[in-house]
Amino acid sequence: MQKQPFIVGSLVALSLALSACAAPQTQTQTQSAPQRVVETVVVTVEVPVTTTPAPAAPAAAATPVPAAGAAGFGETLKAIQARGKLVCGVNGQLPGFSFIDPQGNWSGFDADFCRVLAAAIFGDATKVEFRPLTTQERFTALQSGEVDVLIRNTTWTLVRDTDLGLNFTAVTFYDGQGIMVRNDSGITKLEDLKGATICVQKGTTTELNLADALSTAGVEYTPATFEDINQTYGAYAQGRCDAVTSDKSQLSSVAKGVLPDPDNHVIMDLTLSKEPLGPVVRHGDDQWLDIVRWSIFATFFAEEKAITSANVDDVKANTTNPEIKRFLGVEGELGQKLGLSNDWAYKLIKQVGNYAEIYDRNLGPNTKTYIARGQNSLYTNGGLLYSPPFR
Numbered sequence: 001m002q003k004q005p006f007i008v009g010s011l012v013a014l015s016l017a018l019s020a021c022a023a024p025q026t027q028t029q030t031q032s033a034p035q036r037v038v039e040t041v042v043v044t045v046e047v048p049v050t051t052t053p054a055p056a057a058p059a060a061a062a063t064p065v066p067a068a069g070a071a072g073f074g075e076t077l078k079a080i081q082a083r084g085k086l087v088c089g090v091n092g093q094l095p096g097f098s099f100i101d102p103q104g105n106w107s108g109f110d111a112d113f114c115r116v117l118a119a120a121i122f123g124d125a126t127k128v129e130f131r132p133l134t135t136q137e138r139f140t141a142l143q144s145g146e147v148d149v150l151i152r153n154t155t156w157t158l159v160r161d162t163d164l165g166l167n168f169t170a171v172t173f174y175d176g177q178g179i180m181v182r183n184d185s186g187i188t189k190l191e192d193l194k195g196a197t198i199c200v201q202k203g204t205t206t207e208l209n210l211a212d213a214l215s216t217a218g219v220e221y222t223p224a225t226f227e228d229i230n231q232t233y234g235a236y237a238q239g240r241c242d243a244v245t246s247d248k249s250q251l252s253s254v255a256k257g258v259l260p261d262p263d264n265h266v267i268m269d270l271t272l273s274k275e276p277l278g279p280v281v282r283h284g285d286d287q288w289l290d291i292v293r294w295s296i297f298a299t300f301f302a303e304e305k306a307i308t309s310a311n312v313d314d315v316k317a318n319t320t321n322p323e324i325k326r327f328l329g330v331e332g333e334l335g336q337k338l339g340l341s342n343d344w345a346y347k348l349i350k351q352v353g354n355y356a357e358i359y360d361r362n363l364g365p366n367t368k369t370y371i372a373r374g375q376n377s378l379y380t381n382g383g384l385l386y387s388p389p390f391r
């Protein structure tokens with residue numbers, strides 16, 4: 001294959017100095033000579049027994065912390081409410097995840113999680129401004145406050161969680177890195193990529209994982225790095241790379257939704273990494289972190305309890321299950337604890353649906369961008385989705 005000259009990014013080899021875990025010190029006990037027991041004393045203690053139980057000491061209840069604990073607490077929600085809409089950072093170019101059509105309509109799994117938050121806050125899923133962000137822009141946009149939350153195929157990693165001053169809220173999509181090749185390439189396993197040129201996007205976990213996986217496998221290759229999604233897949237589509245690598249969800253989305261000849265490409269049967277994707281917020285406002293996290297859990301929980309947008313009114317009116325009553329705001333004040341109305345979860349389920357509805361609408365078998373649920377199934381179905389208790 002004739003390859004055009006193009007930018008070949010230099011991969012910076014990051015060496016992580018891992019502090020080796022010291023082997024636990026074996027405790028050596030100095031054995032002294034056995035002592036001879038010279039005397040046994042029998043002690044008799046009279047214990048008064050009363051038949052009336054003493055009143056139980058009050059349980060040491062955890063003290064609720066006043067809401068406005070730390071500086072920044074509650075600021076995000078206040079700003080969103082004052083503005084009258086949520087500003088949600090998304091990708092915008094990934095059909096099935098977040099995509100804007102020529103009429104300006106937003107669709108996708110990530111876009112729907114933005115709507116979940118708007119419904120939780122305003123009781124109106126339409127109160128969202130979608131802000132398309134490139135890979136390079138995404139973290140700065142969140143840090144600077146340009147967006148309230150980033151829901152953009154972003155992998156949770158330790159360095160992003162700490163160095164960038166961000167908090168990952170929960171995982172909405174368990175992904176893994178894959179490699180896509182042309183059907184007729186004859187490439188089926190990692191070793192077949194020896195000498196290949198592989199298209200990859202800068203500023204992603206993808207770039208480093210590729211280097212790690214191929215060097216571990218002893219496969220020499222040439223990375224071709226690009227600044228944005230169009231350049232990356234454009235170069236691959238033009239045959240300038242033998243393979244393209246990214247999160248499998250993205251490969252699938254691009255193959256089915258963007259490439260002109262979807263049937264001529266295949267995602268290889270291997271996974272290079274773990275890519276847990278989910279909404280990200282800034283450090284410093286734990287109330288907002290809780291709102292985003294629990295709104296996501298609400299979609300999992302509703303699926304666990306078979307509560308859907310279609311039956312939520314009926315469930316709300318008739319359920320006798322105390323946890324579901326609390327969840328839907330019929331009893332208790334769980335919403336208030338988040339700074340929201342007590343029926344916040346009802347509103348988001350009613351307007352956007354539970355996790356299965358969101359998944360199926362965007363990535364289900366009846367969509368062009370179908371991805372089998374796999375790990376993104378409930379824990380009760382062999383997947384990884386699990387909601388903590390609503391109590």
Ligand SMILES: N[C@@H](CCC(=O)N[C@@H](CS)C(=O)NCC(=O)O)C(=O)O
Pocket residue numbers: 091093133134135136153154155201203204205206227228229230246247250275277
């Ligand atoms: N999940 C990975 C990859 C995410 C990512 O940014 N992927 C690229 C490749 S498809 C992308 O979305 N690019 C779009 C753009 O820069 O406009 C990460 O968080 O680093």
